[in-house]
Amino acid sequence: MEESRIAAPIGSALDRFIKSKQDQFAYASGELSQLLRDIALASKVVNREVNKAGLIDIMGAMGSTNTAGDAQQKLDVLANIRFSRALMKGGEACALISEESESYVDLNNSGKYVIAIDPLDGSSNIDVNVSIGTIFSIYRRKSKEGTPIQDQDILQRGSEQVAAGYILYGSSTMLVYTTGHGVNGFTYEPTLGEYFLSHPDMKMPEDGKIYSVNEGSYNSFSQPVKEYIAYCKEKNYTGRYIGSLVADFHRNLLKGGIYIYPATAKDPNGKLRLMYECNALAFVAEQAGGKASDGKNRILDIQPTSLHQRTPFYVGSKKMVEKAESFG
Numbered sequence: 001m002e003e004s005r006i007a008a009p010i011g012s013a014l015d016r017f018i019k020s021k022q023d024q025f026a027y028a029s030g031e032l033s034q035l036l037r038d039i040a041l042a043s044k045v046v047n048r049e050v051n052k053a054g055l056i057d058i059m060g061a062m063g064s065t066n067t068a069g070d071a072q073q074k075l076d077v078l079a080n081i082r083f084s085r086a087l088m089k090g091g092e093a094c095a096l097i098s099e100e101s102e103s104y105v106d107l108n109n110s111g112k113y114v115i116a117i118d119p120l121d122g123s124s125n126i127d128v129n130v131s132i133g134t135i136f137s138i139y140r141r142k143s144k145e146g147t148p149i150q151d152q153d154i155l156q157r158g159s160e161q162v163a164a165g166y167i168l169y170g171s172s173t174m175l176v177y178t179t180g181h182g183v184n185g186f187t188y189e190p191t192l193g194e195y196f197l198s199h200p201d202m203k204m205p206e207d208g209k210i211y212s213v214n215e216g217s218y219n220s221f222s223q224p225v226k227e228y229i230a231y232c233k234e235k236n237y238t239g240r241y242i243g244s245l246v247a248d249f250h251r252n253l254l255k256g257g258i259y260i261y262p263a264t265a266k267d268p269n270g271k272l273r274l275m276y277e278c279n280a281l282a283f284v285a286e287q288a289g290g291k292a293s294d295g296k297n298r299i300l301d302i303q304p305t306s307l308h309q310r311t312p313f314y315v316g317s318k319k320m321v322e323k324a325e326s327f328g
């Protein structure tokens with residue numbers, strides 16, 4: 001039996017796990033290994049910064065510099081720098097799409113991959129010690145290596161992702177990713193500086209009783225969204241909304257549930273970004289047996305027309321998303 005068909009034992013290190021699954025990745029496993037190693041490396045640095053942010057904030061309150069004497073950078077800018085540098089040095093990515101950069105960043109190397117990333121989603125929650133996350137998508141470039149990056153490399157449908165995932169900086173830090181053959185979760189062991197398989201073959205419960213939506217915007221929701229919320233209340237579902245997409249998504253992945261960020265008066269196309277938030281989580285959700293749409297259309301089928309375009313986002317347990325969609 002091919003090694004990739006054998007379930008990797010809990011506790012497998014990330015690198016070894018990737019190598020054991022190499023025939024599941026359409027391209028050279030070494031390239032994926034390097035890409036995930038680059039992302040994991042940056043996440044370890046961000047994790048360290050996030051975990052001491054509170055302390056530095058306290059110190060920073062005493063002056064405009066942190067204990068190291070550096071001007072304190074906003075963590076999401078710092079995270080963007082860390083991920084950009086790691087990917088540039090790793091050499092496998094030729095371009096980077098980031099929430100923190102207006103245009104894509106040409107990494108000026110012969111890499112075969114394009115990365116879309118939200119370096120630190122929910123960073124405003126750091127001050128109140130709420131979990132935050134990094135969200136990433138990995139695409140294969142379409143144009144010939146060594147030629148200038150083209151729109152066809154950048155504006156790809158979510159269905160073109162070759163890998164995607166997130167890092168959750170929470171009570172423990174986790175890396176969850178898919179290459180299109182299921183979803184696996186790794187927990188970071190800081191004393192060893194390594195991610196270890198803790199959640200093999202993750203499956204999102206087909207149904208659930210948790211709904212995540214910011215009801216503060218209720219008055220500007222469409223009638224169908226209001227009707228679905230009323231349905232959840234009639235069914236005595238639990239409302240859980242952390243205000244941190246990765247944290248809400250991860251809980252719903254484990255326990256079953258739905259996260260909805262619909263169109264609102266303030267954000268008529270929804271608040272969340274297709275390229276570096278929704279596509280990655282939609283890929284993970286589908287690979288775990290869940291569903292993701294904009295309320296009507298499959299997220300992964302949406303053809304992007306601009307880097308930072310927004311979309312309404314319904315993601316979670318398949319039956320819950322289908323029920324929400326059924327209200328029109």
Ligand code: P6P
Pocket residue numbers: 121122123214243244245246271272
């Ligand atoms: P609101 C954080 O800014 C974020 O992008 C997601 O992580 C989170 O789910 C959402 O926005 C919160 O937005 O409008 O409910 O505060």
